[in-house]
Amino acid sequence: MKMTFRWYGKNSDHVTLKQIRQIPGCSGIMGMLDQYAAGEVWPMNVIQDYVEQVHQAGLEVEVIESVNVHEDIKMGLPDRDHYIENYITTIKNLAQCGIRVIVYNFMPVFDWLRTDLAREIPEDGSNSLYYDEEELKGMTPLKLVEETTKNSNGFTLPGWEPERLKELERVLDIYQNITVDQLRENYKYFLEQIIPVCESVGIRMAVHPDDPAWPVFGLPRLAHTQADFDKIIKLVDSPANSLCLCSGSLGSSPDNDIPAIFRHFGEMNRIACAHVRNIKYLGYRKFREAPHLSREGDLDLYEVMKALYDTGFDGYIRPDHGRMIWDETGRPGYGLYDRALGLTYLNGLWEAIGKNKC
Numbered sequence: 001m002k003m004t005f006r007w008y009g010k011n012s013d014h015v016t017l018k019q020i021r022q023i024p025g026c027s028g029i030m031g032m033l034d035q036y037a038a039g040e041v042w043p044m045n046v047i048q049d050y051v052e053q054v055h056q057a058g059l060e061v062e063v064i065e066s067v068n069v070h071e072d073i074k075m076g077l078p079d080r081d082h083y084i085e086n087y088i089t090t091i092k093n094l095a096q097c098g099i100r101v102i103v104y105n106f107m108p109v110f111d112w113l114r115t116d117l118a119r120e121i122p123e124d125g126s127n128s129l130y131y132d133e134e135e136l137k138g139m140t141p142l143k144l145v146e147e148t149t150k151n152s153n154g155f156t157l158p159g160w161e162p163e164r165l166k167e168l169e170r171v172l173d174i175y176q177n178i179t180v181d182q183l184r185e186n187y188k189y190f191l192e193q194i195i196p197v198c199e200s201v202g203i204r205m206a207v208h209p210d211d212p213a214w215p216v217f218g219l220p221r222l223a224h225t226q227a228d229f230d231k232i233i234k235l236v237d238s239p240a241n242s243l244c245l246c247s248g249s250l251g252s253s254p255d256n257d258i259p260a261i262f263r264h265f266g267e268m269n270r271i272a273c274a275h276v277r278n279i280k281y282l283g284y285r286k287f288r289e290a291p292h293l294s295r296e297g298d299l300d301l302y303e304v305m306k307a308l309y310d311t312g313f314d315g316y317i318r319p320d321h322g323r324m325i326w327d328e329t330g331r332p333g334y335g336l337y338d339r340a341l342g343l344t345y346l347n348g349l350w351e352a353i354g355k356n357k358c
């Protein structure tokens with residue numbers, strides 16, 4: 001297991017590499033280049049500079065997140081081949097720079113979605129990401145985009161890039177006629193082109209679950225249950241077609257048994273990467289993000305870590321979203337302090353599980 005921390009790059013993150021380097025037991029970052037819109041090629045020299053910077057700070061970077069898939073690929077439009085070609089070039093460029101895992105998603109239009117990016121937690125005055133389906137009902141997709149952008153403290157959130165969202169209405173219209181099965185067909189087409197390339201250059205693709213774990217705004221979504229992922233890994237049956245299991249995204253639905261899902265795919269060696277965080281249920285399709293410590297939320301992170309440990313997980317892991325605590329301001333969900341506490345807690349669980357085995 002390699003414990004890492006998400007980092008957005010020096011112009012897009014209020015957290016520095018030096019700070020990350022000082023978190024005990026953190027060997028590297030899960031990186032990201034947010035200056036490129038979905039469909040654009042990530043140039044080799046830019047990736048190289050990024051990787052070098054991270055290495056100079058004494059950290060590894062073997063995972064890159066949010067290499068976003070162009071909407072035309074997901075919608076199966078005629079020019080998808082062009083965008084798949086670009087994606088393949090990016091995969092090859094990343095591989096040449098030492099990247100081993102690419103985290104991406106196949107969610108139509110939106111990446112993760114919340115109705116409040118800073119809901120105060122009354123008990124302790126911190127705040128965290130929050131979702132209430134009732135609030136969403138009163139919003140159009142456009143309104144949600146405006147609100148999310150306004151409340152992002154000046155940062156572009158992954159999946160909410162302006163270029164990607166400016167054609168929102170046209171894209172939403174096209175999706176009205178796309179079923180989940182068609183979306184899965186388009187996904188298969190994409191995987192059939194890219195997975196052989198990944199195999200040849202030593203990259204594992206790791207698909208991130210839908211967040212929250214149900215369809216939103218009537219859009220088709222194909223990655224939010226164990227059964228969904230069973231289908232996905234069979235679309236192209238290769239270790240290069242793997243998962244980025246996220247306890248919090250899947251855990252937004254109490255119907256998902258999170259430790260069991262981790263164990264199931266761990267046993268198949270199809271978890272290339274894991275995001276681990278906790279959720280507090282507040283009602284039907286209503287939740288907030290909780291501190292990592294199991295008893296602060298509704299997920300048992302000890303059991304999640306144990307499932308990974310027992311199945312011999314040797315991939316990459318990171319604490320996922322944290323609350324904003326100690327008056328920190330920055331990228332919603334991605335403060336330094338609460339995520340660092342989460343990382344330390346997860347490392348503690350791992351150590352204890354390991355020692356108990358002896």
Ligand code: DNO
Nearest residue numbers: 065066103104105111158208
């Ligand atoms: C949320 C993240 C996601 C993830 C993307 C991958 O905070 O886990 O944005 O990186 O879905 O494409």
